[in-house]
Amino acid sequence: MPENVPVLTIDGPSGAGKGTVSRIVAGRLGWHYLDSGALYRAVGVAASWANLDVSDAAALVRCTFDTRVRFADDSGKGLRVLVNEVDATEELRLETTGAVASAIAAFPEVRSALKERQRAFRQPPGLVADGRDMGTVIFPDARFKVFLTASAEERADRRYKQLKDKGVSVTIDGLLREILARDARDAQRTVAPLRPADDAVLIDTTGLDIEQVVERVLAIVAP
Template sequence: MIAVALDGPAGAGKSSIAKELAKRFSLIHVDTGALYRAVGLYMLRQGLDPADGAQVIPRLPEVQITLKFSPEGQRIFLGEEDVSEAIRTPEASRASSAVSAIPEVRAFLLEQQRKLARENPVIMDGRDIGTVVLPDASIKIFLTAAPEARAMRRYKELMAKGIDTDYDTVLAEVKERDYRDSHRETAPLRQAEDAVLADTTELDFQGSVELLASIIGEKLNQVR
C-alpha cells in the first residue's frame, strides 16, 4: 500500500497541496492536523484549558471523531456535526497546538491514523507522520517555507474567509507555533532522516504542487 508522509511547520500549505496531489496520484488525503483541531475545539466547547492535561485527558473518551472522504476532499465530524470549517479558526488552531503537546492525546489519535494508512493508499500530512505515525512510509517529504512567507499565506487565507486580523499578529503566531511544535517533548516537529526537503518560500501554490508531484513521481518510479 502506497503511503506518502508529508510533514512540515504550520502554514507550509501541507493540506492544500496534499489535496491536489491526492487527486493526481489517486490517493486518499488524510489531514491529521484536523484531528487535533477537532480535539482542541471539543475541549474549548467544554470550557476547558486545551493546554491542561489534567483537564483534557479524562475527557478524551468523550471525543467522537469521524473522517469522511469524497471527491471534494476530507470532512471531519465531531459526533454528528460537520466541524470542517469550525476547526479552521485561530482559536481552534491555538487549541490544536496545545492539545497536540499532550502525549495522551497523540496516543489517542495514533491508531486511527495508522488504520487509515493500512486500509487505503494515502497521502497523510501533519507534524510527525514520517517520524512517528508512519515511520515506514514509502515516500516522505518535509515541506517548509520561511516564516514570513507562511504568515503571508495564512494572513491572506484568513482575510479571504472574513476573519479580521493583521499580518504581524499572524507572523507572531506562526513563530510561536513553530517553537511549540519543535520543542514539545512528545513527537516534536523534525525532518525524518529519509525525507526529501521541499522549500517553497519562492514558489506559488501551483509551483509548490508541481515540485512535490515531481518528488512523488520520482519516488514511485523507484518503488516500482
C-alpha cells in the first residue's frame, strides 16, 4: 500500500520557503506532512540536552534511535514538535540548532537511522515531504517533485524578518554568512548532497510571495 500512496517532495536550501509552502500545500490537498529537517533538528536538540559530542557518530546514532519525535497540530500555536515529549518547537527553530542538524546530517550512519522513520510517514491519502533529499534519496519514486530555491540574500532577509518578529537579535550579514556556510556544507557532503532530483520541477521563489509559490506547486500536482 505505501508504495501506491502519492508523494510530493519539496526540497531546497534553508530559507527557500519549503516549510511554509509544504504545510499549506499539504493542508490544501488534505495530505500528511513530513518536516524531515525537524527530525534532524530534534536529534541535534536531544544530543545537546545529553551533552553529546556531535563529532561522535556512534553516539549520535544511539541518540537517533533513542529520540522520540512527535508532531502535534495545535490550532492556537500551529505545528508543535515534541522531542521526548518535551515541546522543543522554539529551540528547533534556532540558527544554532540548524547548524548542528546540518553537521550531524553529514554522517551516513545518522541518515541511515532516520531513513525508515521518514518513509513511515507515507500514508493514505498522500504525503508532502519537505527536506533536502526527499526526492533524491528518501522518496526517489515520488510522483511529484519540486525543488525550491532563492537567492542567498533574499533567504537571509526572510530569516532576518522572522527572527526580528520573534525579538531575536540578529544581523543580515551574520545570517547571510550562516546561510552560505550551510549551503556549502549541504552541497559538498558525500552522502545525499543537496541537489535537485533529475525529474524535479525547479521554482525560484525570489520575489514571489507564499501564495504565488503555493499555486505553482499545486498546479504541478493537479494541473
